[in-house]
Amino acid sequence: MHGLESTGKVIISVVDNLHDTLIFSGKVVRRLLHPAAYNRATRNVLVNQIYFTSVQILPVFLALSVVFASLLVGIVFQSLKTLGLAEYFGHVLMGLIVTELSPLLTVLLITLRSSSAINAEIAVMKSNRELTALEMFRIDLVDYLVVPRIINGMLSMVLLSSLFSIVLMASGLLLSALIFDMSVDVYTNILLNSTSFSAIFIALVKCAVYGFFVTLIPIRFGLRATRELTSIPITVSRGMVNVFAAILIIEVLSLLTRLF
Amino acid sequence: MTDAHPEQTAPVGADVPLISNQNVMMNISLIKEYHENWTKAQTQAFVSAGLERLGLSHIANRRNPALTAEERFCAMLLRAAMIRNALIVIDRPFQIFPHLQDATFLLGALDGISDLFMRCFILDYCWMKDKYGALCR
Amino acid sequence: MPISREFKVGLFVACTAAIIAVSLAALAMGKGLFETVHTFTLSSKSGDGFTEGMPVVFSGFNIGVVHGLELSDEGLVLIRIRIPHRHVKWIRSGSSFVLYRPLIGAARIVVNTDNLSSPALSENVIPEVTVVNDINDAIARIEPMLDRLTKIADNVERLTRTLADPRGDLHKTLGHAEKITSNLAGKKSVLEMAVSDEESIHAVHEALRKLDDIMARLDGLLAKTDAQLYNPEGALPQVNAILKDVLQKLQKLDKTIDNINRISADTSEGMKDFRILRSDIDDAVAAIDNLVQKLDGVVGSKKMPELKTP
Numbered sequence: 001m002h003g004l005e006s007t008g009k010v011i012i013s014v015v016d017n018l019h020d021t022l023i024f025s026g027k028v029v030r031r032l033l034h035p036a037a038y039n040r041a042t043r044n045v046l047v048n049q050i051y052f053t054s055v056q057i058l059p060v061f062l063a064l065s066v067v068f069a070s071l072l073v074g075i076v077f078q079s080l081k082t083l084g085l086a087e088y089f090g091h092v093l094m095g096l097i098v099t100e101l102s103p104l105l106t107v108l109l110i111t112l113r114s115s116s117a118i119n120a121e122i123a124v125m126k127s128n129r130e131l132t133a134l135e136m137f138r139i140d141l142v143d144y145l146v147v148p149r150i151i152n153g154m155l156s157m158v159l160l161s162s163l164f165s166i167v168l169m170a171s172g173l174l175l176s177a178l179i180f181d182m183s184v185d186v187y188t189n190i191l192l193n194s195t196s197f198s199a200i201f202i203a204l205v206k207c208a209v210y211g212f213f214v215t216l217i218p219i220r221f222g223l224r225a226t227r228e229l230t231s232i233p234i235t236v237s238r239g240m241v242n243v244f245a246a247i248l249i250i251e252v253l254s255l256l257t258r259l260f
Numbered sequence: 261m262t263d264a265h266p267e268q269t270a271p272v273g274a275d276v277p278l279i280s281n282q283n284v285m286m287n288i289s290l291i292k293e294y295h296e297n298w299t300k301a302q303t304q305a306f307v308s309a310g311l312e313r314l315g316l317s318h319i320a321n322r323r324n325p326a327l328t329a330e331e332r333f334c335a336m337l338l339r340a341a342m343i344r345n346a347l348i349v350i351d352r353p354f355q356i357f358p359h360l361q362d363a364t365f366l367l368g369a370l371d372g373i374s375d376l377f378m379r380c381f382i383l384d385y386c387w388m389k390d391k392y393g394a395l396c397r
Numbered sequence: 398m399p400i401s402r403e404f405k406v407g408l409f410v411a412c413t414a415a416i417i418a419v420s421l422a423a424l425a426m427g428k429g430l431f432e433t434v435h436t437f438t439l440s441s442k443s444g445d446g447f448t449e450g451m452p453v454v455f456s457g458f459n460i461g462v463v464h465g466l467e468l469s470d471e472g473l474v475l476i477r478i479r480i481p482h483r484h485v486k487w488i489r490s491g492s493s494f495v496l497y498r499p500l501i502g503a504a505r506i507v508v509n510t511d512n513l514s515s516p517a518l519s520e521n522v523i524p525e526v527t528v529v530n531d532i533n534d535a536i537a538r539i540e541p542m543l544d545r546l547t548k549i550a551d552n553v554e555r556l557t558r559t560l561a562d563p564r565g566d567l568h569k570t571l572g573h574a575e576k577i578t579s580n581l582a583g584k585k586s587v588l589e590m591a592v593s594d595e596e597s598i599h600a601v602h603e604a605l606r607k608l609d610d611i612m613a614r615l616d617g618l619l620a621k622t623d624a625q626l627y628n629p630e631g632a633l634p635q636v637n638a639i640l641k642d643v644l645q646k647l648q649k650l651d652k653t654i655d656n657i658n659r660i661s662a663d664t665s666e667g668m669k670d671f672r673i674l675r676s677d678i679d680d681a682v683a684a685i686d687n688l689v690q691k692l693d694g695v696v697g698s699k700k701m702p703e704l705k706t707p
Contacts (some may be wrong), residue, residue: 041294051402054408088502121281133276137343138268139294159413166420192427192461193452200421 007240049152057113071179117212270340273351291342329357341376424675444474460484
């Protein structure tokens with residue numbers, strides 16, 4: 001009985017959590033589409049957020065991209081050559097590495113750097129009653145805190161993931177010449193044949209969805225903090241767990257969309 | 261400063277803190293940028309002038325934890341004064357600077373930016389009226 | 398002069414967006430998105446294996462795509478393929494179109510053009526697509542193998558059943574082997590195990606012993622025969638001597654016959670000595686008969702040494 005009760009509680013908690021997240025998402029999307037949300041203060045926050053999320057980490061991100069890309073492409077190309085499946089390397093490069101692994105690695109990097117920071121920042125603001133202060137000055141929390149962070153998440157994800165993909169393809173060019181002794185023309189032709197705009201579109205949409213949720217969930221969990229400072233690490237921890245769950249769910253959903 | 265707009269409450273108090281991850285300039289600028297859509301340059305110039313009048317130009321780039329109690333109060337007061345047709349409500353000011361014996365500093369600060377707000381109310385416990393001197397008589 | 402945060406962010410967003418835009422534009426141009434596209438119609442009796450978006454390949458390079466599939470009034474499947482202008486030169490009136498369905502990988506329409514100088518294919522002409530199906534070929538090749546495998550599996554199953562059967566051949570064989578092993582352990586001979594009757598074994602042993610005796614006697618007999626035949630005083634030298642004697646007698650007989658002839662000639666002259674002469678001849682013939690009989694006897698006994706022992 002006790003086990004069943006615990007299971008029921010967990011299920012109800014998960015469903016409630018999902019429901020709350022979707023309700024909050026709806027509210028945020030409505031504000032995203034509202035022109036009044038884009039006042040000067042929101043725009044300033046957006047610039048700051050993009051700066052901290054993308055510009056400040058750009059050199060490290062590009063260095064990591066080169067390392068990851070070389071490793072991934074090298075391993076995959078070598079495996080294809082060993083298995084005698086060299087003719088499929090274009091499809092593997094575009095279908096697996098560029099449209100699947102590239103957004104996934106980017107979202108993991110952004111989650112580790114920005115999502116945790118956003119979660120902690122909002123939790124501290126809530127704990128210090130700074131959010132109350134903003135409300136007393138009639139500043140809409142969704143407009144001022146959520147909208148710029150969400151836009152930054154989506155934009156940064158799309159831009160950084162695209163950069164990662166471009167670095168990947170450049171690595172592919174180099175490694176295909178080394179491993180397959182392939183010329184630039186042949187490599188380009190294979191890439192062109194293996195690429196479809198629908199796949200790119202799906203990948204970009206997926207990046208945007210990743211960006212939306214890896215910022216929305218930390219904000220939502222940050223807002224759950226109480227006056228007690230001890231609530232901050234708890235909310236950060238729960239928020240990050242939920243962010244990773246969301247990443248997995250989005251990945252599965254994107255795979256399903258490719259199947260149909 | 262008087263126009264057709266009604267007065268708007270602008271709170272100052274320990275329960276209405278500054279945003280800790282923004283400096284004084286950004287905290288004060290936020291009000292004009294958000295409500296009146298001022299540009300960054302406009303707000304910075306305006307806020308800088310206000311700080312200068314209070315003799316606090318040096319705190320523009322400081323964040324909340326780095327401020328003294330008096331500096332914090334002035335920053336909060338200036339932020340409240342950024343509200344158009346502000347009706348400033350100062351809630352228990354001695355909670356912000358408990359070490360001060362009287363309201364001289366408070367009144368001096370209000371005098372310094374008196375043209376930036378419409379009216380000001382100070383709310384405090386009755387047993388604190390001695391600290392306000394002539395204001396309570 | 399320090400670079401403002403806004404400038405850095407603007408530069409990053411603008412540059413990255415420009416890179417993405419250029420990449421997408423290059424991709425679009427590479428895929429011929431802004432090119433004139435020619436549409437050709439192919440036909441097939443069956444629509445199996447055709448899908449919209451299927452690539453059209455020439456010499457391993459994608460040159461177009463299947464744009465649409467339709468069913469004609471005659472029941473034929475019409476396949477509309479779109480070829481960008483830069484690739485249309487590979488589609489000639491002599492081109493053949495093959496639907497290739499590999500065992501691994503996506504199906505594609507392969508264009509084969511032997512003569513590139515032949516006139517361009519008119520968009521109104523509807524060539525037929527032939528089908529090469531690796532999957533069906535593989536299945537056709539695999540089917541007999543599967544039949545054999547099924548038989549082998551049946552046999553294995555039967556064997557297994559037999560092996561598992563306590564009354565089966567294997568168990569019997571194992572029982573016999575056990576018996577043989579125990580017999581061997583009892584130090585009995587193979588003959589004893591084969592006959593499993595002690596009296597018979599003794600009889601066989603006795604017979605063998607007798608056979609040994611017979612062989613010994615036979616050897617002695619043969620030795621004696623040799624001695625009798627080939628000794629200086631044996632049968633063969635005697636036969637030789639007799640033959641020589643016979644030859645001498647025959648020579649004498651020749652003379653006698655000559656005498657007889659002369660006598661016969663003389664007979665006509667005088668018949669009074671005829672009866673005496675006749676009796677002399679009879680005597681001589683009888684003597685020869687005896688000699689011949691002796692000779693036969695001797696010659697006949699000559700075969701004996703050649704008798705082969707069993």
